[in-house]
Amino acid sequence: MAERRSPAAAYAGRFEAASRGEALRLAELPFLTQINVRVDPSSPAAGDLGDALGVPLPVEPNTAVRAGSGADEVTVAWLGPDEWLVVAPEGYRLELLRKARGDRHGSIVDVSAQRTTLLVTGPRARDLLAHGCALDLHPGVFGPGACAQTTLARAQVVLIPREDGFLVLVRSSFAAYLAEWLLDAAAEYVA
Amino acid sequence: MLLIPCPWCGPREEAEFHYGGQAHVAYPEDPAALSDEEWARYLFFRDNPKGVFAERWSHSAGCRRWFNALRDTATNRIHGVYRVGEPRPVAS
Numbered sequence A: 001m002a003e004r005r006s007p008a009a010a011y012a013g014r015f016e017a018a019s020r021g022e023a024l025r026l027a028e029l030p031f032l033t034q035i036n037v038r039v040d041p042s043s044p045a046a047g048d049l050g051d052a053l054g055v056p057l058p059v060e061p062n063t064a065v066r067a068g069s070g071a072d073e074v075t076v077a078w079l080g081p082d083e084w085l086v087v088a089p090e091g092y093r094l095e096l097l098r099k100a101r102g103d104r105h106g107s108i109v110d111v112s113a114q115r116t117t118l119l120v121t122g123p124r125a126r127d128l129l130a131h132g133c134a135l136d137l138h139p140g141v142f143g144p145g146a147c148a149q150t151t152l153a154r155a156q157v158v159l160i161p162r163e164d165g166f167l168v169l170v171r172s173s174f175a176a177y178l179a180e181w182l183l184d185a186a187a188e189y190v191a
Numbered sequence B: 001m002l003l004i005p006c007p008w009c010g011p012r013e014e015a016e017f018h019y020g021g022q023a024h025v026a027y028p029e030d031p032a033a034l035s036d037e038e039w040a041r042y043l044f045f046r047d048n049p050k051g052v053f054a055e056r057w058s059h060s061a062g063c064r065r066w067f068n069a070l071r072d073t074a075t076n077r078i079h080g081v082y083r084v085g086e087p088r089p090v091a092s
């Protein structure tokens, strides 16, 4: 079997070095399951998908919901009026979603290899991202429960705020570029 | 840089968007029935007003939806945005 390498694997050491101080923690969360879901939000299939996920598909733009725990923990991020991204641990059973949809109109596509997930946490996480992101990242307007597709240092990303920082989902082919950019922008916060 | 209010995501910087030209240009009912000149007119001829212009924009780095915007071509002021299928609002 071929060896699996995550898109930012080569940055593990430099991420760790940048995380030694109090200000920041950078890490890749490799191989998360990512599922693109497209379905009419008012259809019965959308309701059944919500049941299978353990949480209704969020219909409010720029919002994300979390549900479940352990192997069933999912984050469901709004990507569009009929489109969502499900982020779940490696090994999450996407067949459950296909089964919930049945033969009704809608698509469930495994896009795990499309993006990798970078974790940017710590007290200066927001300052770091603000170097390359035009959105207001203040927790008052962009805290847990929000999400956004936008650009970070001109690379397209999905940003999902967490209690202590952000998940930054970036296309695999841009992961090395964004890792370099993050490390460079982090220099002033790293002891 | 323009701040464009996506009707789904809210205000985002212009770099997240892709321009799609004049809005409300209907595809001909029966394209095969058109003369070459009529077809060329459909393909290539667009209004070019100085003032409010109804345009298509795509929020390509965000929700990836197409929508329409009323933009003043002289001032760049955006008078309103509306989702596909919604009627063109009256410019304020």
Ligand SMILES: [Zn+2]
Residues within 6 Å of the ligand: B006, B007, B008, B009, B010, B059, B062, B063, B064, B065
């Ligand atoms: Zn949008």
